[in-house]
Amino acid sequence: MxxxxxxxxxxxxxxxxxxxxxxxxxxxxxxxxxxxxxxxxxxxxxxxxxxxxxxxxxxxxxxxxxxxxxxxxxxxxxxxxxxxxxxxxxxxxxxxxxxxxxxxxxxxxxxxxxxxxxxxxxxxxxxxxxxxxxxxxxxxxxxxxxxxxxxxxxxxxxxxxxxxxxxxxxxxxxxxxxxxxxxxxxxxxxxxxxxxxxxxxxxxxxxxxxxxxxxxxxxxxxxxxxxxxxxxxxxxxxxxxxxxLTERRWPRRELRRSDGRPNHLWEYQQAGWFRSVGWEKDLQEQLASLTEELGTEPDLALAEQLFRPSVAHEALADDDDAHDTVRIMVEGVLVRFVNTLYAVQMTVEGDLPQETVGAIAGELRDRLTALENTPYELHEL
Missing domain, CATH: 2.120.10 (Neuraminidase)
Incomplete structure (x- = not known):
């Protein structure tokens, strides 16, 4: 909206x-x-x-x-x-x-x-x-x-x-x-x-x-x-x-700022887009705004790798009907990350070893903490 x-x-x-x-x-x-x-x-x-x-x-x-x-x-x-x-x-x-x-x-x-x-x-x-x-x-x-x-x-x-x-x-x-x-x-x-x-x-x-x-x-x-x-x-x-008809027990995790405030992932996304199309003035204005709100210089390189975990995976093409969703494949299992204003939700659509799920979620928490310059909490859904 x-x-x-x-x-x-x-x-x-x-x-x-x-x-x-x-x-x-x-x-x-x-x-x-x-x-x-x-x-x-x-x-x-x-x-x-x-x-x-x-x-x-x-x-x-x-x-x-x-x-x-x-x-x-x-x-x-x-x-x-x-x-x-x-x-x-x-x-x-x-x-x-x-x-x-x-x-x-x-x-x-x-x-x-x-x-x-x-x-x-x-x-x-x-x-x-x-x-x-x-x-x-x-x-x-x-x-x-x-x-x-x-x-x-x-x-x-x-x-x-x-x-x-x-x-x-x-x-x-x-x-x-x-x-x-x-x-x-x-x-x-x-x-x-x-x-x-x-x-x-x-x-x-x-x-x-x-x-x-x-x-x-x-x-x-x-x-x-x-x-x-x-x-x-x-x-x-x-x-x-x-x-x-179904009762899927897929592993699901949610990550939220500890202070309960909205995240800045959309602003990071806009900054990345401004850079990709060469809109330097808009990029600098967005970076300045992010710096003021975050209290630190925004890390666009980290933002671009936010949903690219260290575990072996295949990045999938964006779904045109779900602009807020990123999908990857890990060991043949689809993993989806859904952005909302107040949270990032991770859903593993199948069976992955518990340690693999934990590694992906934990790394995502650490990256979000660095991007937002504030602690993030990790919860099971």
Missing amino acids: TGADDETDETDEHDDETEAEADPPPPVSQEQFLEWRSPRFGAANPESMTNPVWVWLVESGFNAWKANKLLDGPSALGAGPGWCFERFGRSTTELPDGRTVLVAGEHEDHYDPDFYIYNDVVVRHPDGRVEIFGYPREVFPPTDFHSATLVGDRIILIGNLGYPRERNPGHTQVLALELETFAVREVVTSGDPPGWIHEHTATLAENGRAILVQRGKLDRGEDSSLVENIDEWRLDLETWQWTR
């Missing part, structure tokens, strides 16, 4: 003004905008919330900041987030009759004043019409990074990241969106669920009798990091019972 830059220069401001001048006049009045600028929960299941402002935002693709600027609305810093259809973690389902159903999602992240996790449903009709439905929070919690599987006349919504305070580790959110009425209902399941999962895949299987859930991330609670889901689950669509 990305956020707006904190700094602008005169050129950026001029570009913004030129862009605003090129946009057609909003098809809504300021009075209408002020009435509908803010997101809200529905009072019924569902409540029709189709209105000119939200329809305009769906059709134009303008984010909340731009809409607010065009209509001279109040700052989100004081008035709260504006309604927005520019979202991450939203599901899109194409129906056989040509309609498209778009469910919930979030705009930006917590650092943005327009950050919000939605619990609405937007229907785009083949003739261009747009319908928007809202729901009470207790019927349809704010939901993002879920899966949506079309099953007959329903869409089964599995999983959710949601606001941290509303997550329920160990439980898997399952909702059914009825396409005849657009009502949402909770599906009570049994068995062995994946847990609080998001960013996964859900595949209709067994001639429509089950949904197979794979990959994604899990919130396991207890102040732990989000961890990769390395197993597979089956949800029976007749009994609504979860069955765990």
